Amino acid sequence: MSRLRRFLSLSAWWLVPILVVLALLVLLVLLLDTDRTFPILYPAQ
Amino acid sequence: MTASRPRRTLRTKLLLAVLGPVVALGLLEIALRVADYRYEPWARWADAHDEFGERRIYAKHPELLWTLRPSSEIHAPEQGFEHVRSNAHGLRGPELPADRQGDEVRVLCLGDSITFGLGLADGATWPDHCALHLRAAPELAGRPVTVVSAAVPGWSSVQGMRQLDALRELRPDVVVFWFAMNDAKPAQGFRDSAQRPGGEGRRQLLARLRGSRVFQLVQSMVSESREDPESRVTLEEYRSAVRGLLEAEKAGGPPVIFVRTPHRVPATRRELEHVLGRAEEEGAREVAGPAKLLTPWSPAPAGCDSVGTLVSTPDGPTLVFAATGRASTVSIDEIRSDLEMLDGYERRLRSLLELLPEGSLDGEDLFAGTPLHANLSDNCHLTRAGAERTGLAIAREVLRRLGESR
Numbered sequence: 001m002s003r004l005r006r007f008l009s010l011s012a013w014w015l016v017p018i019l020v021v022l023a024l025l026v027l028l029v030l031l032l033d034t035d036r037t038f039p040i041l042y043p044a045q
Numbered sequence: 046m047t048a049s050r051p052r053r054t055l056r057t058k059l060l061l062a063v064l065g066p067v068v069a070l071g072l073l074e075i076a077l078r079v080a081d082y083r084y085e086p087w088a089r090w091a092d093a094h095d096e097f098g099e100r101r102i103y104a105k106h107p108e109l110l111w112t113l114r115p116s117s118e119i120h121a122p123e124q125g126f127e128h129v130r131s132n133a134h135g136l137r138g139p140e141l142p143a144d145r146q147g148d149e150v151r152v153l154c155l156g157d158s159i160t161f162g163l164g165l166a167d168g169a170t171w172p173d174h175c176a177l178h179l180r181a182a183p184e185l186a187g188r189p190v191t192v193v194s195a196a197v198p199g200w201s202s203v204q205g206m207r208q209l210d211a212l213r214e215l216r217p218d219v220v221v222f223w224f225a226m227n228d229a230k231p232a233q234g235f236r237d238s239a240q241r242p243g244g245e246g247r248r249q250l251l252a253r254l255r256g257s258r259v260f261q262l263v264q265s266m267v268s269e270s271r272e273d274p275e276s277r278v279t280l281e282e283y284r285s286a287v288r289g290l291l292e293a294e295k296a297g298g299p300p301v302i303f304v305r306t307p308h309r310v311p312a313t314r315r316e317l318e319h320v321l322g323r324a325e326e327e328g329a330r331e332v333a334g335p336a337k338l339l340t341p342w343s344p345a346p347a348g349c350d351s352v353g354t355l356v357s358t359p360d361g362p363t364l365v366f367a368a369t370g371r372a373s374t375v376s377i378d379e380i381r382s383d384l385e386m387l388d389g390y391e392r393r394l395r396s397l398l399e400l401l402p403e404g405s406l407d408g409e410d411l412f413a414g415t416p417l418h419a420n421l422s423d424n425c426h427l428t429r430a431g432a433e434r435t436g437l438a439i440a441r442e443v444l445r446r447l448g449e450s451r
Contacts, residue, residue: 013058014065021066025263032251033264035110035242036233 070259077258084265085255086233102126103197104135105242108207112197113137125163125198125426135197137161137170141215142191149189150179152443153217153299155205157227159306160196163426170194171427174436175443184444193217201228201278202286203237216299218450219443222290223304225401226425228278229393231386236274238282276393284400291402300446302439303401307408309417309424310391317384324377411438 102119103111112135113119119129132140145151154160154172162170176192179185193215195208202224209220243251254260290301412420412434420431427435 014061014069017062017066018069021070022263025260026267028254029260029264029267032243032247032254033267034235035105035240036235 073262074257074259077262082258082262084261084268105244105248106135107242108211109135109197109200109204110237110240110242111199125158127164127166130167136193136195137167137197138194141193141212145216146189149191150185150447151215151217152176152179152190152192152219152221153209153212153215154192154194154196154221154223155209156194156196156221156223156304157200158196158198159226159426160194160221160223161198162194162432163198164422165427165429165432169429169432171432171435171439172196174433175440176436178437178440179443182440182444184448196223199227200224201237202283203228203278206286206289218299219302219446220290220299221302221304221439221443222287223306224286225283225306225394225397226308228276228283228397229390230277231389232274232277234268234271234273236279236282237277239274275389278397280396280400283397287400287402300450302442302446303405304411304439305398305401305405305407306425307411307417307421308394309421310387310394312417313424314384314387314391317380317387321377321380321384324380330377406438406442411435413438 101114101117102121102124104114106112113129113131115131115135116133117131119126119131129137130139131137134141142149142151152172152175154175160170160172162173167173172192172194176190179190179192193212195205195212197204200208202222205222205224255264287303290298290303293299294301409417412431415430415434420428420434422428422431
């Protein structure tokens with residue numbers, strides 16, 4: 001039981017930063033991806 | 046022994062905290078690359094022609110979303126810019142006039158690439174011709190005339206209304222409002238009124254981040270969770286722009302001339318249907334021909350049909366275009382999806398044009414009874430002759446409205 005708890009507590013340690021990084025990525029998308037200013041859609045290829 | 050144990054655990058934990066995300070995200074990136082995962086639905090538009098970057102045709106603008114690159118000479122013939130001179134406001138033509146000269150007549154033309162004169166040289170656009178006619182009009186008895194073309198390719202009515210607000214100080218005598226073609230285009234995730242364009246730094250950072258597939262995955266999840274508007278401008282937004290202009294006119298503002306844009310969209314739809322029908326008869330999966338010609342609003346090269354004729358050749362069915370040597374291949378699915386998009390576009394365009402008030406200048410009336418194809422170089426843009434006739438028709442309307450308001 002205590003081994004399991006120890007494993008979980010270790011796992012949580014590396015899961016949390018991953019979640020934080022993913023949250024940061026979501027935040028970056030929300031902050032940066034706010035426009036589709038393409039003057040001519042479907043431009044001549 | 047027992048004292049060092051928690052410290053080691055802490056160190057391990059910190060190491061895992063740093064290495065964990067690096068390894069996990071690295072593995073995810075590798076897995077996505079191996080699976081060739083991509084989320085770049087904008088690539089067809091944004092990257093094919095880097096109009097903000099290298100080509101330097103446009104500059105982003107916090108309110109107007111984009112303008113021409115200010116104070117430049119823009120030369121990109123394949124995109125319809127032949128040594129176009131822009132002023133400090135990012136508009137085509139000379140610097141905007143400052144103080145009014147006594148009895149000067151000022152016309153402000155708000156519009157998109159049609160009014161801008163895509164494909165036409167400086168001096169050959171319809172506002173240029175309109176100015177020539179007004180200057181020669183006996184009704185104005187030699188009064189100075191200034192026609193300001195506040196039109197940028199790709200603009201919608203949302204941008205036009207913001208431009209009108211920004212140019213209030215010009216105090217025009219007549220305003221021309223000619224929008225709808227871009228308003229009806231698909232929104233690509235953002236309505237025009239919801240867009241917040243960033244500067245060059247943000248554009249570059251985003252372009253760099255988009256190189257990562259993990260970032261693309263996150264972006265796809267965020268995009269999926271957003272509402273997906275059908276068109277760049279909603280019917281309600283268009284209606285309120287028109288209403289606002291009419292109300293301002295009633296309250297003593299400048300008279301507004303609305304133009305119901307002429308277009309060949311139904312003809313293109315029929316041509317596409319024909320090509321699709323023939324291709325399906327022949328059992329073809331793809332046809333040869335310049336792909337760009339199948340899209341509803343891209344300008345066709347000079348002297349080229351918008352959609353070619355499907356003929357049988359020993360190599361299978363081939364789409365033949367008049368006067369073009371640049372053949373490529375178009376898949377039947379691509380034609381089918383263009384047709385689907387065109388159906389939606391046409392429906393939205395019709396709905397927008399119905400919102401224009403009675404007494405609007407009807408597109409085809411601009412051309413004095415000459416056939417549409419003599420006046421439009423593609424589905425919507427004016428030929429030299431079309432711009433000339435349009436300039437004359439609008440100049441007449443300006444004179445009529447000036448006479449009424451006097």
